[in-house]
Amino acid sequence: MDDFARKLLRWFDRHGRHDLPWQHPRTPYRVWISEVMLQQTQVATVIPYFKRFTAALPDLPALAAASEDRVLALWSGLGYYRRARHLHAAARLCVERHGGELPRDFDALAALPGIGRSTAGAILALAHGERRAILDGNVRRVLARFHGIRGWPGERAVENRLWKLAERHTPAARVADYTQAIMDLGATTCTRSRPRCEHCPQARECVAHAQSLTAEIPQRRPARMLPEKHVVWLVLGDAHGRVLLTRRGSQGVWPGLWSLPEAPDRASAIRTAARLAGLGRVRPSALPMVRHGFTHFRLHALPLHWCAARGGHAIADAPDLRWCTPEDLGALGIPAPVRELLSTLNRDLPAPGPSSRPSAEGTARTGVRRHRTASTA
DSSP: OOHHHHHHHHHHHHHSOOOOGGGTTOOHHHHHHHHHHTTTSOHHHHHHHHHHHHHHSOSHHHHHHSOHHHHHHHHTTSOOTHHHHHHHHHHHHHHHHSTTSOOSSHHHHHTSTTTHHHHHHHHHHHHHOOOOOOOOHHHHHHHHHHHTOOSOTTSHHHHHHHHHHHHHHOOSSSHHHHHHHHHHHHHHTSOSSSOOGGGOTTGGGOHHHHTTOTTTSSOOOOOOOOOEEEEEEEEEEETTSOEEEEEOOSSSSSTTOEEOOEESSHHHHHHHHHHHHSOSSOOOEEOOOEEEEOSSOEEEEEEEEEEEEOOOHHHHTOTTEEEEOHHHHTTSOOOHHHHHHHHHHOTTSOOSSSSSSOBTTBOBOSSSEEEEOOTTO
16 A cells, blocks of 8 residues: 555545445445436535435336436436436346346446446445546546646546556555545545645645645646527416426437427427417517526527417327426426426426535526536436
């Protein structure tokens, strides 16, 4: 065990996180669910979602047997919904090929949808104590600062250097504790902004700290101009308090989730409202613009609200269109900005997640709603 690991484990014994819900019990399934949820999402946000998800789907066969709507509804509000679809697909593959368990073989585990090298390493290290290195965002930041590695960690050359360092520092003993410790250090002490270097066990040997480079290392992803997309959302409400939702296709953003019907402009939206709900001569009211940031573009959605819609053959004959009561919405996977918009129209709708905190995708601001998520969500 090298000095880096030894100091980190001493720090972990006193200051690490030992009571996270996925640690008790620390089964491969629970570790897997937590690791996927923690991608792009902070621990405080994940905890209530993890508890709700594992209470409803306590093991891999239960996840595999669940419907996609059930899985997405339990995930709703966490964002990056492709993670949930990958979990579901991987669970079904495990039932089909691996006897209903996550495989112990590293290559087979890493090949499952949504897992990959780092998550496979974390599952095997945390759940089985195998000596496997990980390289999530927190670990990248710790190692880049400690060794003074310049450049954006997303570049192949920089990433390869960091993987070699991660392999070098991972000890043969107490692998599960070390894996949790280095993630904890990045999450609680070696943070992206305002790191608490005075409390870090590695500060004395840290290159970035010694050279006052913690603001520059690791280098941020190079900035780029994002294209903008403008759409109109149709908020079609009927006399029974229901709203019309449509299931999005398998490609593009929010695939498979239930959302509001969409049109490229106001005129097209009015024609669509007439076709779907007999509202050709009813004037809609415009709601505040919703602005939502994806990884690859910015969405500007203008919601138009009709409150006298009538269900017609176009809806009855379409499997991807349905009228939803407020109670129905709680059982469906719905993008957070759409759910929040609907909640402003009916405060009695089910909450977007297991707590009253803002969702992982963003919060509304006065007049204009702003969110951020990934375009692969």
